[in-house]
Amino acid sequence: MEVFAGSSGNNAVPPESAHSSLQPVEIEIIHLFIQFAAALGQPRSVAEIYGLLFVSDKPLAMDTLIERLNMSKGSASQGLKYLQDLGAVRTIYVAGDRRTHYVAVAELRKLAGRYLRQQTLTHFEETDSRLDRIAALTQHLSEDQKKHIAERISLLRRWERTGRRVMPFLLKMLGGE
Amino acid sequence: MEVFAGSSGNNAVPPESAHSSLQPVEIEIIHLFIQFAAALGQPRSVAEIYGLLFVSDKPLAMDTLIERLNMSKGSASQGLKYLQDLGAVRTIYVAGDRRTHYVAVAELRKLAGRYLRQQTLTHFEETDSRLDRIAALTQHLSEDQKKHIAERISLLRRWERTGRRVMPFLLKMLGGE
DNA sequence: AAAGTTGTTCAAGATTTTCTGAACTAAAAA
DNA sequence: TTTTTAGTTCAGAAAATCTTGAACAACTTT
CATH class of the missing domain: 1.20.58 (Methane Monooxygenase Hydroxylase; Chain G, domain 1)
Known part of the structure; x- marks a missing residue:
């Protein structure tokens, strides 16, 4: 994923391949978590996952995270496991969908x-x-x-x-x- | 430096070049700080420096740290600067010695x-x-x-x-x- | 069955962080 | 002045960490 410089005076150009379907709000919120994670010495990918789940209205499946954050399957799987073990993310059952869905624990x-x-x-x-x-x-x-x-x-x-x-x-x- | 496995059942063999003149107590205390630093995502060399100053009876010069910790000049210099900026280390004037001496701030x-x-x-x-x-x-x-x-x-x-x-x-x- | 989903695991590659050592400045001693 | 000592800086080497993607397992659907 590429959450580029952000801040108000955002003069960064989206890198070529950035088909990321992320809204500006989402980018900014994720950026916030990335910064916070960096201060705690936590990996960026984990912050991205938590951040997107945090802004998201509804539970998301791993698929969606991979696609929207433009992240590898491996990172997504491992990151979710880490967050789940930490208790920072919860799984949700969505009727009629075989995939596991996740939401951010925000307490x-x-x-x-x-x-x-x-x-x-x-x-x-x-x-x-x-x-x-x-x-x-x-x-x-x-x-x-x-x-x-x-x-x-x-x-x-x-x-x-x-x-x-x-x-x-x-x-x-x-x-x- | 090489603070090897430590713990009570220490079955580690000193690596060939370990002419480190460190006492067992020193090794153990330093090891403690290394572990703590790791939890905070802080570099090992910094922990080594602080640890040795912490156990040491008297102020030490950079020279001594380099020699006893078997560490490069660069690391020692940078590490001391970092610790000093953080306020974790204080300089001490030692009469008749041109070198700056350091002690650990232990509050x-x-x-x-x-x-x-x-x-x-x-x-x-x-x-x-x-x-x-x-x-x-x-x-x-x-x-x-x-x-x-x-x-x-x-x-x-x-x-x-x-x-x-x-x-x-x-x-x-x-x-x- | 066979083919398709969902998800995990892990070796290898990519990236970031840390450490080293040589070149350098500044000051003291010879 | 020249030489030695104390210490800083920084480019590149080494080490640690993070990410990727392919192989795989388990389970559904066709």
Whole structure:
């Protein structure tokens, strides 16, 4: 897909093959998600899919995404799987149509919650036990170093605890509605 | 640098050239930061630098980092610049030594605060004005679509406001100390 | 059956990001 | 002045990531 520069003063020319049947509004919204995804280090294709589903009035099938975003089958399939696992997309049954249809999950709480969990939870779990082991490695160091490292380790422990405490609070702020 | 698999059951063999003069504790701590950086999509070399400064008892010069992390001059220079701009590293004057020395800034509030700001602030600024423009693009669409998109846009507006509101609270939770 | 849909998987290609090292500037020491 | 040291910059190499498309599986329709 090619969501070119956008912005108000859009002086970009659609690339030759851009038969993309996307409306200007759609392009702009998708562009917004692409930018956001970039900030989170997430792949463009995933943002495109989510963006189009987000603006779309009705559920879309993979076919449609492939065609309208001018994207490969592989990317579409993988991207949808990723979004589904994340809980950012839901499947919808459309009577009389064999294809699976998708809609964007648009509740900030769910989105951010699952994303944060996916990104951090594993971490916290591991860090704690890892720090225990690290503490054991300070044997044959000078007293000064030993002391300093002990301090660093307890600092890391505090950071971890803070992280854990912050999460539920964050979720509450995002989800009250 | 080569912080190999680590963990308790470390069955990895140091690669041939690893004359790295790193202590096991250092390796483990650095490894921790590398993992964390990976979750944030930050380059490994930056994590290595911050990690070594974090465990180190005393300020280190670029030279030392290059040697101990077995890293190129370019990476060290750029990495230090990045960390300094972020406020994650501070320079220290060491009497009788011409070289600049560095220490890790280890206050969660400062670190997270600046990082969040760097990652999000620009965004929020732009998003708002962008949404105004997008609203103007819905002219020649069906009533249904127009309505749906209007809803989506106001949803995005709410998300943005939430984001803005969350930041200061977050900072407070991270920084009380 | 055979032919057509819908969708997944994955090796190879394309793209992006990161790292390196040599060339360079600036300043201090000899 | 000349030489050495400290540090930056940036083009190209190396590595990591993302995308594609062809092969395939499973299931419907003809």
